[in-house]
Amino acid sequence: MGYQGADQMRFFSEMSERQISAREFFSSVLIDAIERNFGFKKILISYFDTQGKFLSWVNWNGVMPDSVDHPYRKFVANDIVRHVIHQEAVVDQLTYFNVIPRLYKSTDVIGAIDYEHSGYVRFLEENFQQHYSVTMAFGINAYIQVAFFKTLDAGDFSNEEIELLNRIYVYVANSYKNFKKHEQIRIVSNIQNEIISSGERAYLVTDDFMHIMSSNDLAQEYLKDILGTTIAEQISSSKPCNWLPFLLGSENDSSAANRVQTRIIKNYIFKIYTYDQSYSNGIVDTYHWITISQKGDDKAVDYSGVKLPLTQAEQKVATLMYNGLTYQAIADELVISYHTVKKHIQNIYIKCGVNSRFQLYKWFEDKEREGAKK
Known part of the structure; x- marks a missing residue:
């Protein structure tokens, strides 16, 4: 030949x-x-x-x-x-x-x-x-x-x-x-923009091979408090992080597939969201974005009651957010624009009296508990 x-x-x-x-x-x-x-x-x-x-x-x-x-x-x-x-x-x-x-x-x-x-x-x-x-x-x-x-x-x-x-x-x-590399830069950038828009202050973004693709200084400070000062040496986009499997949980955990996972370690609350990049050949590359907050960060927020009723569209968006979907994934699911999703979320935050996805998630949990008592 x-x-x-x-x-x-x-x-x-x-x-x-x-x-x-x-x-x-x-x-x-x-x-x-x-x-x-x-x-x-x-x-x-x-x-x-x-x-x-x-x-x-x-x-x-x-x-x-x-x-x-x-x-x-x-x-x-x-x-x-x-x-x-x-x-x-x-x-x-x-x-x-x-x-x-x-x-x-x-x-x-x-x-x-x-x-x-x-x-x-x-x-x-x-x-x-x-x-x-x-x-x-x-x-x-x-x-x-x-x-x-x-x-x-x-x-x-x-x-x-x-x-x-x-x-x-x-x-x-x-x-x-x-x-x-090009694809992951785009995905991480989209996730970072969403995290910033949601008001979360400390975050990590990981791929499905236990690499930390992105993190900010506050997240690293929190991790140092939990895991020690050498943690910075383990944060890498090219080498698997040995403590991430513990944080992310089992792949067989059914809750991971359809809602936000919560881990409480020491005085910190980890919220783990899943981002799936799907391809026509059937392959799904999974990314996780993890927000970290200290217990008590949300004490100033009043979760009692909806100040104004959510519209049907806002309710759909809020439910998908609660299930851990990113802004872009919500847009794709509802066949609307990314900017429309952001506008809905701004209205949801105002009506529910919250300032972040974590606070919205807790607001939903409080509502579920109230409903169970009735």
Whole structure:
């Protein structure tokens, strides 16, 4: 398979543009770019969640979400290549920032002696009319894998092709890393703006791999009081924070999925909100924004009664806020503008006599308790 230096430069240029403008990075557009510049015609992109559950795939025939009839359903338990990829990614704590090639040649994973009679080959032949594969692993716990196929007649991947695939991996991985950086800067900025607008004074923003993406000085002061002065050294956007899992709680905590979580540690109240970034392939990247307040900060606020009745629209917005949605998520849910949401929230704060989301949350809790007593 021949290739020119100009093709590589054109591909790199396309990826550089894509890392800034793309809504989703791994898609049929990437498949087309690889084929156009390097000649690989049979490519499959598979998507999983961070726990390894299959979500969907896209190839030269289009997109195929998971379903009862999906062909991968019957094979997933026996997919030794995927099993090895996922297991090694978990051990290595693979994230979107890895740029070191992670290539898995199917004949190396399974072994040349057993390969021809393996279930893996039968699966490739039955579903893609292909015989050999090399799979690239990307993202958190390898939740995205890009497989390149060849037929039996074309033969297994040569050393020259593996060398080219290594270079393609580096191009794609660097562009994906920059794409995630751009995306996370945008997401964190939106969350910060909302926190500031809500009147909260101390906050953290984290991703779903236990990195602290943003925090302010007051939050760090509170954390030092709780966890000691060395806490500042653990606040990092590139290294997992070992105390965050304790704060965020279990992934199986059903309350985390549909309402604000509350943690009280020492004299501090932590309110944990969830921000989900969803993609058409089924992947959901979860971010958390955490506000911290000292007990007693809200004593000056009178939560007794609504001063003015909330309109139906304001009630919907208030309920979604109580469930932890961000301003933008509320706008998307109600199909209204971000600025309309902000206006509704300003009115809600005035009518309920509160100054922040935390105070509104407590106001709702007080109302629920009053209702339960009646």
